[in-house]
Amino acid sequence: MKTSQIRETFLKFFESKGHTIVHSSPVVPGNDPTLLFTNAGMNQFKDVFLGFDKRPYTRATTAQKCIRAGGKHNDLDNVGYTARHHTFFEMLGNFSFGDYFKRDAIKNAWELLTQHFHLPPEKLWVTVYAEDDEAYDIWNKEVGIPAERIVRIGDNKGARYMSDNFWMMGDTGPCGPCSEIFYDHGEEVQGGPPGSPDEDGDRYIEIWNLVFMQFNRDESGVMHKLPKPSVDTGMGLERIAAVLQHVHSNYDIDLFKNLLAAARKAVEEAGATDVDPDSPSLKVIADHIRACTFSVADGILPGNEGRAYVLRRICRRAIRHGYKLGARKPFFAGLVDAVVAEMGEAYPEIKNPKIKTILAKEEERFAQTLSQGMQMLEEAIAENKNGVLDGQVAFKLHDTYGFPVDLTADVCRERNLTVDMDGFDAAMQEQRDKARASAKFKMAAGLDYNGADTTFTGYTETEHQGSKV
Numbered sequence: 001m002k003t004s005q006i007r008e009t010f011l012k013f014f015e016s017k018g019h020t021i022v023h024s025s026p027v028v029p030g031n032d033p034t035l036l037f038t039n040a041g042m043n044q045f046k047d048v049f050l051g052f053d054k055r056p057y058t059r060a061t062t063a064q065k066c067i068r069a070g071g072k073h074n075d076l077d078n079v080g081y082t083a084r085h086h087t088f089f090e091m092l093g094n095f096s097f098g099d100y101f102k103r104d105a106i107k108n109a110w111e112l113l114t115q116h117f118h119l120p121p122e123k124l125w126v127t128v129y130a131e132d133d134e135a136y137d138i139w140n141k142e143v144g145i146p147a148e149r150i151v152r153i154g155d156n157k158g159a160r161y162m163s164d165n166f167w168m169m170g171d172t173g174p175c176g177p178c179s180e181i182f183y184d185h186g187e188e189v190q191g192g193p194p195g196s197p198d199e200d201g202d203r204y205i206e207i208w209n210l211v212f213m214q215f216n217r218d219e220s221g222v223m224h225k226l227p228k229p230s231v232d233t234g235m236g237l238e239r240i241a242a243v244l245q246h247v248h249s250n251y252d253i254d255l256f257k258n259l260l261a262a263a264r265k266a267v268e269e270a271g272a273t274d275v276d277p278d279s280p281s282l283k284v285i286a287d288h289i290r291a292c293t294f295s296v297a298d299g300i301l302p303g304n305e306g307r308a309y310v311l312r313r314i315c316r317r318a319i320r321h322g323y324k325l326g327a328r329k330p331f332f333a334g335l336v337d338a339v340v341a342e343m344g345e346a347y348p349e350i351k352n353p354k355i356k357t358i359l360a361k362e363e364e365r366f367a368q369t370l371s372q373g374m375q376m377l378e379e380a381i382a383e384n385k386n387g388v389l390d391g392q393v394a395f396k397l398h399d400t401y402g403f404p405v406d407l408t409a410d411v412c413r414e415r416n417l418t419v420d421m422d423g424f425d426a427a428m429q430e431q432r433d434k435a436r437a438s439a440k441f442k443m444a445a446g447l448d449y450n451g452a453d454t455t456f457t458g459y460t461e462t463e464h465q466g467s468k469v
């Protein structure tokens, strides 16, 4: 089944169960300052869950464009390292707004997976929130999953596990215990079952999260009951596609195969030779071009603050990976065409020709400093003795060569080095203080106070904040 058919099958299945098919919302959340990017299908329904907004339906289903590259859910550093994380991905979801609850959520999910997607039940594992006997019993007694493949996740295993089965959109907002479905990709892949010490491998992959929305968490962490218990589910389209296409990695599905081939061709045309088709850098590029294409399509421009800076960072990271492979000419912006070829039908907004122009400008801008910056970084790495890159160097790269500090850290990580972030922060602070002092001096001296200076100060300040989101 092709990725586009899987998306269609999911939506049609839930439509047949009384759900209204609702369009994806943009990757920029509408009117929600608590979120940097849309990170889940439920975001656009937040106010419906909270009872502030009413819709003409109580059941909905979506394929939602998501970005997890900043804020509470941030997978930027996983990309290229795991088989299952993207910065941009599509989340398939079904929602009940005070309509059905746990039983139907679980039974529908099981029916879709085993009867429509024909997954062998013995390959599926589930987790439940430790105290959720109700969900446990539905899986065990009604669906018939044996106890060996149901894992209770909660307090007894420590905070990390607890939080894994209690889903929160962000620090505030709708939340609740959840039950997750995992697929066993087989013993030839590394990794342990959910809840085990080596669960972070790629063998048992989380495909679907069923969240039993019951609370609204406020700023002080207090949980208030929602008007009605509700359901919010999310299944990564690329992950279920990997399962259904009998491949282990998201990067081996139809859609990504084509993007990876296009990325390889583009870097080779830009000067790279003998590019390994399995190179993590190609995966990063294929992943990041989707995030960039969709971000610009939804109105974000590369810049120095907030989500604009996240976009710049994603863009520059990808360009640096191309450089690493040997590209010495622009290659990145042209890949928008490959994304459009794969996804333009489902998401016509990416057919906008401005996207390529905007990304090409950003690529051109970074090209002016990339090779010099890389040379400086290479020298610092070669001279390094303690495994920690000097914060001053990271700051100079940031300030003079436009290297976001996470890009520098990405290069360092490839060489088993870390970045001295305290040193970086101190250098940043020092520059800020200097800029302030000089502005004060100019004002006191009655000199013409030109706007360029304030812009400059703002640039470093916000750029730094952006790099931390």
Ligand code: ATP
Residues within 6 Å of the ligand: 068, 075, 084, 085, 086, 087, 088, 089, 091, 206, 207, 208, 209, 234, 235, 236, 237, 238, 239
């Ligand atoms: P993981 O533990 O693998 O990081 P998660 O628990 O953070 O996933 P959820 O917040 O539960 O993910 O999101 C619901 C579903 O969305 C997941 O079950 C998965 O299928 C998919 N998903 C989550 N993050 C990503 C990502 N970065 N790339 C691709 N798919 C993702």
Ligand code: MG
Residues within 6 Å of the ligand: 075
């Ligand atoms: Mg995650």
Ligand code: MG
Residues within 6 Å of the ligand: 164, 206
């Ligand atoms: Mg998880």
Ligand code: MG
Residues within 6 Å of the ligand: 164, 180, 206, 209
């Ligand atoms: Mg999850």
